[in-house]
Structures are given as C-alpha cells and as structure tokens.
Amino acid sequence: MTLWEQIDGARFSRMMFMLILGVLALYIEMAPLGIGPGAHPSPDLVLCVVAYWAIRRPGSTPVLAVFVLGLMRDLISDVPVGAGALSLVLAAEVLKRWRRTLARSGFLREWIVVFGAALATTAFQWLLVMITLAQPPFLDQLLNQCLYTAMAYPVVAMLFRWVLRISSRKPEPA
Amino acid sequence: MSIKAAQDDKTLARTVHRILLGVVIVVCLILLVLWRTDNPRLERVRMSLIDTVAPSMNWVNDPLDFAWNMARDYRNFVDVYEQNRTLRREIQSLRLWRERARLLEEENAQLRALNNVRLATRTTFVTGDVFADSGGPFLQSALVNVGRLDGIDDGAAAVDGQGLVGRVVGVGDRAARLLLLTDFSSRVPVVVQPGARRAVLSGDGTLAPKLEFLDGADRIKPGDLVETSGEGSVFPPDLPVGRVVSTPGGTWRAALLADYDRLEFVRLLRYRPDTQIDDPGGLVQRDELEEDGDLDPGANTASN
Numbered sequence: 159m160t161l162w163e164q165i166d167g168a169r170f171s172r173m174m175f176m177l178i179l180g181v182l183a184l185y186i187e188m189a190p191l192g193i194g195p196g197a198h199p200s201p202d203l204v205l206c207v208v209a210y211w212a213i214r215r216p217g218s219t220p221v222l223a224v225f226v227l228g229l230m231r232d233l234i235s236d237v238p239v240g241a242g243a244l245s246l247v248l249a250a251e252v253l254k255r256w257r258r259t260l261a262r263s264g265f266l267r268e269w270i271v272v273f274g275a276a277l278a279t280t281a282f283q284w285l286l287v288m289i290t291l292a293q294p295p296f297l298d299q300l301l302n303q304c305l306y307t308a309m310a311y312p313v314v315a316m317l318f319r320w321v322l323r324i325s326s327r328k329p330e331p332a
Numbered sequence: 333m334s335i336k337a338a339q340d341d342k343t344l345a346r347t348v349h350r351i352l353l354g355v356v357i358v359v360c361l362i363l364l365v366l367w368r369t370d371n372p373r374l375e376r377v378r379m380s381l382i383d384t385v386a387p388s389m390n391w392v393n394d395p396l397d398f399a400w401n402m403a404r405d406y407r408n409f410v411d412v413y414e415q416n417r418t419l420r421r422e423i424q425s426l427r428l429w430r431e432r433a434r435l436l437e438e439e440n441a442q443l444r445a446l447n448n449v450r451l452a453t454r455t456t457f458v459t460g461d462v463f464a465d466s467g468g469p470f471l472q473s474a475l476v477n478v479g480r481l482d483g484i485d486d487g488a489a490a491v492d493g494q495g496l497v498g499r500v501v502g503v504g505d506r507a508a509r510l511l512l513l514t515d516f517s518s519r520v521p522v523v524v525q526p527g528a529r530r531a532v533l534s535g536d537g538t539l540a541p542k543l544e545f546l547d548g549a550d551r552i553k554p555g556d557l558v559e560t561s562g563e564g565s566v567f568p569p570d571l572p573v574g575r576v577v578s579t580p581g582g583t584w585r586a587a588l589l590a591d592y593d594r595l596e597f598v599r600l601l602r603y604r605p606d607t608q609i610d611d612p613g614g615l616v617q618r619d620e621l622e623e624d625g626d627l628d629p630g631a632n633t634a635s636n
Contacts, residue, residue: 193462
C-alpha cells in the first residue's frame with residue numbers, strides 16, 4: 159500500500175465532511191447572539207468538532223485540513239491570525255496520539271481531556287499574544303470561554319453519535 | 333508486498349507527516365508576525381474572505397436568530413395586546429409632536445436664512461445588519477453586511493439607536509468589520525459635557541471603557557454626558573457615547589449608551605468633514621500681491 163493509495167475516495171469524503179461540519183461549527187460560533195463583554199462567550203465549537211473527529215477518525219483528520227479550518231477561523235473571526243490555527247493543529251495532533259488510551263476509557267475521561275485541550279489552546283494563544291506584545295484579554299473571560307467549550311462538548315458528541323452515527327471506534331490506520 | 337516495503341511506506345508516511353507539521357508550524361508563526369506587523373494587508377485578505385463566505389453564513393444565522401429572538405421576546409408575544417394599546421396612545425401624542433416639530437423646523441430654517449449660517453456638512457448613513465461577532469474574547473468586533481459598494485469607508489462611525497458602537501476597521505465589497513468601543517485597541521477622542529472637557533475613551537474589555545487624559549477631572553460628576561469630539565476628523569462631532577461613572581479606583585469611566593446586548597442593526601455614518609483651509613492657497617502669488625501693495629490679510633479667511 160503506497161502513500162497515494164491511502165488517500166482513497168472514502169477517506170477524502172470523510173475529510174470533506176469533517177471540514178463542512180467544522181465550517182458549520184464556525185458559523186454557529188460566530189452567530190451574533192449577544193455582542194460585547196457583557197454577553198456569554200461563544201464556546202469553541204470548532205475545537206469540539208476537531209477533537210471528536212481526531213479521536214474517532216484520526217485517518218481523516220490530516221494536519222493540512224485542520225490547519226485550513228483553523229486559518230479560516232482566524233481570518234473570519236478575530237483570533238490572532240496563526241495563533242488559533244497553530245493551537246488547533248497541535249491539539250488535534252496530541253489527541254490523535256492519545257486516541258487509543260482515550261478509546262479504551264469512558265466518555266468522562268475524554269470530556270476531561272477535551273476540557274484540558276480547550277484550556278491548553280487558550281493558554282497557548284494567550285502566550286503567543288503576550289509574546290507579540292499585543293494586549294491579551296482578561297484571564298477570567300478566557301476561563302469562562304473554556305468552561306462554555308467544556309459544556310458544549312457533550313452536546314456536540316451526542317449530536318455526532320446519535321444523529322450522524324459517527325461512533326465506531328475501530329482502529330483506523332493513521 | 334513484502335513486510336519491509338510496508339514498513340518503509342509507514343516510515344515514509346510518518347516522515348511526510350512530520351515535515352508537514354513543521355511547515356504548518358512555521359507558516360503559522362510567520363502569519364502571527366504578519367498579523368502584528370502588516371495588519372492592513374492581512375485585513376484586505378480577511379475582508380475578501382469574508383465577502384466570499386458572508387452569504388453562506390446567513391443560512392446558519394437566520395434560523396439561529398429566529399430561535400434566539402423567539403426566546404428573548406417570548407414575553408412580548410404574551411402581552412402583545414396591551415402593548416398595542418399603549419403604542420396607539422403613544423402614536424396619538426407623537427402626531428401632535430410631529431406637527432410642533434414641523435413648525436419649529438420651519439421657524440428654524442427662516443432664522444437660519446436670516447442669519448446666513450453655514451450648515452454643517454451633511455452626514456448620511458447606511459443601515460446594516462450585524463451578521464457575526466468575533467465569538468471569542470480576543471477581539472471585540474462584529475461583521476456588518478454593508479461595505480464599499482454602499483459607500484462605506486474605513487474609519488466610519490457605527491451607531492445604534494442610542495449611541496456610538498464602534499468604528500469600521502475593515503471594508504470588503506459587501507461587508508465591513510466593526511471594532512467595538514470595548515476592544516482593547518479602541519481609542520476615541522471624546523468630550524465630557526457640560527464644559528467640553530476633552531478625554532480619550534480607551535476600551536479595556538469591559539462595558540464601561542476608561543476615560544484617559546481627562547481635562548479638569550475635578551469638575552466632572554457622575555452622570556455627565558460623553559460625546560465624540562470630532563477631533564482627527566474621523567468621527568462626526570457630538571455623537572452620544574456614554575455617561576460618566578466613577579469607580580472605586582479613582583478612574584473615570586463611561587458607561588456606554590449603545591445597547592450591545594441587542595445589537596442587530598447599526599447605522600454606519602458616511603461623514604465628510606468640512607474642507608478646511610489652513611494655509612494660503614497656491615493660486616494667488618503672495619509676493620505679487622505684496623508688491624502691488626493690496627494684500628488683504630482677511631482675504632484668505634473670508635473665503636472659508
């Protein structure tokens with residue numbers, strides 16, 4: 159099996175499906191339901207989608223696809239360009255590496271890990287913004303957003319599992 | 333296929349993956365540096381991307397908006413009858429006021445004609461629908477569905493019914509990006525009324541931005557009105573912004589008048605400042621006039 163044979167049609171269509179779901183998550187995230195500092199922060203739905211996919215379908219979550227999704231998010235919304243994409247890519251890579259352990263343990267552990275990923279990506283972005291000498295936002299607002307992401311993850315997971323039937327954990331060649 | 337070849341393929345795939353990851357990391361870091369150093373160019377890329385995706389965003393937005401408004405206005409649905417009656421009553425009294433306003437306006441126009449007052453430049457506006465916000469706390473901004481084709485320029489002021497909301501920082505053909513007053517990088521020259529005390533309103537991620545470089549802070553009372561000063565000719569003067577509030581720390585802040593919670597439509601102002609003549613024109617040769625001895629020092633200012 160060569161490298162080119164690996165990129166088969168089924169996997170490609172799965173990847174496109176992931177991208178479409180990611181873009182949909184981005185749109186929902188950006189819907190103007192409450193604007194400004196007084197409003198509830200939008201959960202990081204793109205991270206939820208990518209995390210779910212990276213754990214279940216690591217083969218169809220390639221680096222480039224995640225990067226494109228992250229970059230699109232950075233450009234359309236106003237995350238510092240590059241920082242959001244980089245943190246998303248790194249989170250997906252780490253989750254892909256841990257997927258076997260995660261697949262064996264229950265959903266609770268997966269949930270905690272995704273919450274950890276949300277915290278880590280936010281902290282990483284905050285750090286990059288600090289390094290570039292821009293004004294980073296308040297930490298409590300960031301933490302608040304992470305909590306919302308954590309609350310949103312079970313909903314996303316339930317939708318994917320029961321509505322879209324993406325649940326099989328058969329080991330896929332990465 | 334032998335086992336060795338398969339292993340080779342696997343290592344090859346892994347190496348390719350590693351190189352790809354490295355390239356992605358480097359590209360991201362370069363983009364981050366670009367974001368910090370060459371923002372205008374990135375802003376153009378950003379706005380062209382938003383121009384392309386904006387129509388498709390409405391597919392998601394409209395149903396979400398509908399559900400959100402249903403939930404929020406549920407109480408209004410319940411007492412719509414009572415509301416209708418109060419509105420009718422209000423319309424009646426407003427009709428009277430409209431007549432009075434028309435009379436006053438006529439009188440005003442006559443007086444102006446008598447006085448020969450030069451009117452301020454006309455400010456026209458375009459109303460746009462807010463179709464997205466930045467979502468995260470990193471930047472406080474929103475996207476509006478009017479752009480260059482509607483005559484919007486960079487720096488245009490955005491107001492809602494009550495006060496200033498922010499300014500345009502990126503324009504695409506059919507979309508514009510607003511930087512809200514609450515963002516960390518927002519700075520607006522304002523005056524505090526009464527007394528026209530100058531200050532700079534600088535956003536810090538809260539709903540009540542700080543008033544910095546405040547003139548005569550000892551004369552200021554909570555509740556004073558904060559308006560745009562029009563300095564720098566970016567914003568028109570006298571747009572209402574907020575009310576002064578004092579904080580325990582001794583800093584003055586302005587509680588914004590604009591209702592960010594219900595920001596659905598904003599007006600983007602098309603403002604052209606007055607042409608200002610601050611030096612003698614180049615057409616008439618000053619030296620020649622001096623030689624002729626008929627230089628009138630008032631001639632330049634009179635033509636303003």
